[in-house]
Amino acid sequence: MLVLVSYDVSFEDEGGKRRLRRIAKVCESYGQRVQYSVFECVVDPAQWAKLRHKLLDVINPDKDSLRFYYLGKHWQRRVESHGAVETYDPEKDILIL
Numbered sequence: 001m002l003v004l005v006s007y008d009v010s011f012e013d014e015g016g017k018r019r020l021r022r023i024a025k026v027c028e029s030y031g032q033r034v035q036y037s038v039f040e041c042v043v044d045p046a047q048w049a050k051l052r053h054k055l056l057d058v059i060n061p062d063k064d065s066l067r068f069y070y071l072g073k074h075w076q077r078r079v080e081s082h083g084a085v086e087t088y089d090p091e092k093d094i095l096i097l
Helices: 016-030 045-058
Strands: 002-008 031-035 038-042 065-072
Touching: 002 045, 016 031, 016 038, 016 045, 045 065
Parallel strands: none
Antiparallel strands: 002 038, 002 065, 031 038
16 A cells, blocks of 8 residues: 655754654655655555554654555555656666665
8 A cells, every 4th residue: 555654843852853864764664755754655554554653653742743644555546746856656666776
């Protein structure tokens, strides 16, 4: 299933920048960054449970915002992309050099 993860981390306290880096690092382990604070993650139910748990452990719920959008298994007809960045298919292999 495809899950869109978005977040906003407050820098009002000292730990904000650290939380921001930790959230991004967790998301990078499960998906592809499509905007600064937005990731597309193709995960199975077990991976989804781990990802969600890890992210909820990192945020400060009094200051930060974390949103999950469940696009499901048939997400292709629900996603439309335009603009400068070339689109990709998150279910295909990605070559990292």
